[in-house]
Amino acid sequence: MDKIRKLSIDLETYSPEELKKCGVYKYAENPEFEILLFGVSVNDSEVVVYDIACGNEPPDEILEALTDNSVEKWAYNASFERVCLSVWLRRHHPGFFKGYGAPDDSVKGYLDPTGWKCSRIWGAYNGLPLSLEMIGAVLGFEQQKLKEGKDLIRYFCSPCKPTKVNGGRTRNLPKDAPDKWALFKKYNKRDVEVEMQIQKRLKNYPVPDSVWDEYHIDQLINDRGILCDTAVVENAIRIDALTKADLMRQLQRLTGLENPNSVAQMKDWLAQQGVAIDSLGKKEVAALLNEDIPEHVKQVLRLRQMLAKSSVKKYQAMQTAMCSDHRCRGMFQFYGANRSGRFAGRIVQLQNLPQNHLLDLEEARDLVKRNDYAALDLLYGSVPQVLSELIRTAFIPKPGMKFVVSDYSSIEARVLAYLAGETHTIESFARGEDLYCATASAMFHKPVVKHGINGELRQKGKIATLACGYGGSVGALKAMGALDMGLKEEELQPIVNAWREANPHIVKYWWDVDAAVMKAVKLHLPSQVGLVYIYYQSGMLFIKLPSGRRLSYVQPRIGQNQFGNDCVTYMGIDQQHWERIESYGPKFVENIVQGVARDILCFAMKNLRDRFIVGHVHDELIIEVPMETNMQEICDIMGQTPDWMPSLLLRADGYECMFYQKD
Incomplete structure (x- = not known):
């Protein structure tokens, strides 16, 4: 075999865990996890499928390459392949496994992401969909992802229900359906081929090394995870169940309904009380409570609001995703928003946690930790509301450490004013x-x-x-x-x-950007608007940000807006569909500002990469640090201005805590 410089990889795996709910880390950690098929191309050669389930494993040269950072490893959604191979190597080929990070860092059980690149990120950087099937269709590949794949994955990669027909088995093996298994191997091979086509098609639109560096930091943060207080999580779920049962009993007693949680039954009951309502949504119920309706009806609606509160789902998501060391991993998706390149939340969704406003936050948290439902019910008007406000506090630093939470003050307003010269x-x-x-x-x-x-x-x-x-x-x-x-x-x-x-300069900036975008799409002529460079190239509209990173818009055209005026449209994801999107100056400015704010946060991550960053929420970093760490030192580093926006006035504020919270 020639010296390995590059691997393109796709895995098919089995685990009893539900991947979408628990994430790849918990999925691969399960003792029953297996790699079934290992599809790989070495140095862009013909794809070979190693049938591991049937005893055909990759040669040592490939196993060695998996831990060699000089070898580029490519995959679509590469974090899945990297984490799965980390666990598989540790279990079956420990002599080939090499972890990374400091001895006391919780990333040490995973392969170093430095040698890995992700073709999904490459596509997202260029404005393409995140789905492998969709990106293949958009780019018009001759070899598409096989449509039978979902059925085959369901058949071989998850437990099955025991029946008389299948002999009571709980899992389908290759010998149970040889024809399907042969097709599954073809599916595995095709996925590698499609992934390689993405690389080939996008070779003229490369991802900058600086963005790959950001991706590797993102993978480091996901590998590290964030520690959960299991007592708070488990007791919150128990207390919520007791609360819901109590609320249901109260509502049944007040209304006589069998299921007060039923929208139809509750609407009928309200109508009988002389109160008509089209929807029982939050806004509609809140508006109704401000009207002159009978007090007993208000009491029922308030109780139903508490019953409908879904905060416990966050605790359940933590419990589902928690690894054996009680850390939740894989909470962040790099380039989750490909219009701006911002991160997206996954699994527990830290980006949309409820705020905490309780003055006695620590006391309320202690009651939950002690599983003292009676005291919570006695001291607080709404136990579901208390549980909602305590969600953040379930995340804790490891023993001997504290959290420093630091975030930018008014980052978007600062960036917008700076770019526009307001x-x-x-x-x-x-x-x-x-x-x-x-x-x-x-x-x-x-x-x-x-x-x-x-x-x-x-x-x-x-x-x-x-x-x-x-x-x-x-x-x-x-x-x-x-x-x-x-x-x-x-x-x-x-x-x-x-x-x-x-704010005349901001208004002017909107329309300067609008004119530059129209000029680029209509005439294919570039423009410099302040610190951003707007141009058209090979069927793409690009906006180059001060950092050097580009925002990408696919197949831009001139269309007409609702007022009959010319506007720019482009192809993108809207409500999960790939379709033509209408835009104009201020919307492009929003993309630019949010993109620059994202780049500033990534700049801070690079400066703080030697600290234990465990999470980030919008423009905030959550860092696990030794007790003696000076908080202001962290804020000063975070507040440093990148050299590509030298006179931007940044300010990072922070606070210390022994559990995550909003200051």
Whole structure:
């Protein structure tokens, strides 16, 4: 065999765990986990399928290459192959396994991601779908992913139900269906071939080394995982079950209904009380509770709201994903949002955890940890609400360590003002002023001080900042809850107008970007708009960010918007479908700003890679550090400005905690 420089790999595996729910780390950790088929191309040669389930294993040269960082290992969703091979090598070929990381780091059980690259990331970087089947269809490959694959995976890769027909077996083996097994091997081979076609097709659109470095840091964080307090998780699930049973009994007693959780039954009961409602959604019920309806009906609706609270699902997700060392791994997906390149949450979804507002957070947490349901029920009006606010606190540092949580202050507003040259906002940041007060002052031409002079205008500055930065108007203000905050309908358009008049450089930046995008798509001519470079190349629209990373838009065209004006459209994922998406200047600016904010967070991750980063949420890092670590030192490192935006005013604030929380 020639010296191995590159491997393209696809695995077919078996585990009784449900992969989508628990993630690959728990899936592969199960004692019954096996690699069934190992499809591999060496140095872009013909794909060979090693039938491991039938005793045909890869040669030693390939096993050695798996831990050689000078050999490029490619796979589609490469984290799956890397983690599965880590476990398989440790169990069956320990002499070939090599871990990585510091001796006290929980990544040591996995193969070093440095030598691995992922063709899904390559596709996402270029604006393509995340599904292998969809990317093959979009790129028009001659060899497509075999459609029979899902049935074959269901047949061989998961437990089966014992029946008389199958002789009571709980798993299908190759000997149980030789024809299907032969087709499964063909499917495995085809997946490697499709993955190699992606590499070939995208060779002129490479992913920069800096982005691969970010991917490897992402894999490090996923390998490390975040420790869970098992007592809090398990007791929260127990307490929730007791609470739900108690709420159900109360509702049955008050309504006489067999199942008060049934929408149809509850609507009928409400109608009998003279209360008609089309939907029992959160907003509709909240609105109804503010109306003049009988008190006993309000009591029922409040109890039903508590019953419907789904916070326990987060605890169940933690319990399902937790590895044997009680760490949840695989919580983050690199390039989960391919319009901006931002990360996406997976499994427990740290990106959308409820906030905590309990003043006695630690005391409430201790009651859950002690499984003291009676005290929780006695001391708090809503046990489900308490459990919801305690979800973050189930994540803890390992013994002898603490968490430092550090996040950027108003990162998107800072980036937008910097890119657009909106001097009044930049100067207010330089003076350390409250952003919403400064915005309101610029909007209404009078001083605004939080809890002071004209303080009532701060709320208008806040809602305008959040809603109007990317072209939002009255509809955006409403979506942000402007009416719920007490603003009147007739106030909304004047707020939009005042914000735009106070931020003329941002408004100009929207339309400068819009004009540059139109010029690139219509005339194929490039433009420099401030720090971003917009150009068309080989059927793609690219926006090069200050970091050097590109945003990619596939098959851009000139279309017409709802007003009959020209606009740019492109192909992308919208609501899980690959379809044509309409866009315009402010939306492209949103992509740019969020993309730059993402690059700044990745810059901080690189600077802090020698610390134990265990998680990140939007613009926040969660870092496990020794007790003697100075928190401000972490914040200072995070607040460093990259050389590609030298005068950007960044500020990172932080706090220390012995369980994860919102400060």
